[in-house]
Amino acid sequence: MPAASIRARVRAEMIDEIKAVARRHLATDGANLSLRAVARDMGMVSSALYRYFPSRDDLLTALILEAYDALGDAVEAADAAVDPRDLRGRWHAACRAARDWALAHPAEYALLYGSPVPGYAAPDDTVLPAQRPPTTLVGILGDGYADGRVTVADDDLPEPVRADLAEITAGLFPGLPESLLARVMAGWTQLFGLISFELFGRLNRAVPHREAYFDHQTGLMADLIGLPR
Amino acid sequence: MPAASIRARVRAEMIDEIKAVARRHLATDGANLSLRAVARDMGMVSSALYRYFPSRDDLLTALILEAYDALGDAVEAADAAVDPRDLRGRWHAACRAARDWALAHPAEYALLYGSPVPGYAAPDDTVLPAQRPPTTLVGILGDGYADGRVTVADDDLPEPVRADLAEITAGLFPGLPESLLARVMAGWTQLFGLISFELFGRLNRAVPHREAYFDHQTGLMADLIGLPR
DNA sequence: TGTACATCAGTGAACGCGCGTTCACTGATGTAC
């Protein structure tokens, strides 16, 4: 191995370590991530970090991208691990995977799905990874629609909504009826609403049995969407 | 009017003005509210604010309480303005009121329903005002259940969930079946999921017709809950 | 293989800024006799 790539590898490891330390800091500081604190934890001087990230916001962006991808990986893997014909099993598995990931990485979840960080604008690279979980959900429904086990409810979609959704299906899910997409989006909203409520403390006193509650609620959504039992 | 109460009134007006200025700052700074910035905007020295609020967190708490109450007022008023027998109309009105309030006060909404502020613990006084919107939703369904126009779906509630919900109904909504409460909670989760998605940018590129989308989605939830059309 | 040079990582000091909170103080406003 040429010496140059050793340096490159060390550099890549440093970047990884910086991100790992920064992730730990997210847990206590939220999005008020401090470069200096990260540098301190790494036993470096704060200016040294500028060798690796041109600014604090770039570090934040890297963390966001990684988090989106970790969440996407988890959801897709959970879906793929279930018999493809077991639509309801896939739905529950995907939802649970999202929740499990969020519970395991609450600070990163808050970074993705919490209030926007003041003064920080997410770059466009985040759009695609952010779409992975809803895309997985649509995929489950799409399979069911393709083999006839999921039928389309006769929703009276208002025309502007139908048109908006038609653009989405045309680009990403050709052939999918808009009203089916609308219902999957209800499920997608519900899923992250449930996780946010749980993580942000909305269920604190009211619902001690969080997991059972979560499964039941996602089950209700599966009914609404028309997933066969 | 005795002179003492003039002083008291001036004091109350100052407190109101401080909160109003602080609310404006929330919009740009998010929860990183700066006492000094508020004082500057009021043409005072920062230490003067300590005559009115013992600490920054107390000011934040006051803002949170007011925001919960403003949202609660809006939702309850919208519900009350509709013919009580028009359950679906009440549902839509309550949901829209929550969305309208959130759109008009995005920073305060984020304070209530966004990621928790690091290092800040909401005091117990916030619990009751925070319950007002879901309580309104339950009220709509409860009326329908009482006069038989909303029937209870035969959900197979897992026992721990049923028990959790039974405690809630026993305390707040005696006689309401747990499975009905579970569905209202789905609607409640959906409602704030929708608002958060919209405000936090999740629909940015995908759904331009936000209001129609919102109404359609809350309509889907009304179906799930069993509100008569 | 050895040597001159270029690249790169990390240092340490500094700039300029902001923050929450405390404290002794000045004046004005209200209270009690």
Next chain:
DNA sequence: TGTACATCAGTGAACGCGCGTTCACTGATGTAC
């Protein structure tokens, strides 16, 4: 009604802290001949 006193609002300086970012620098590591 007038006066002595107490209360309160607001000032200004200070404490001690933290932050992101820049910049000239030292050494070590890698490259090219």
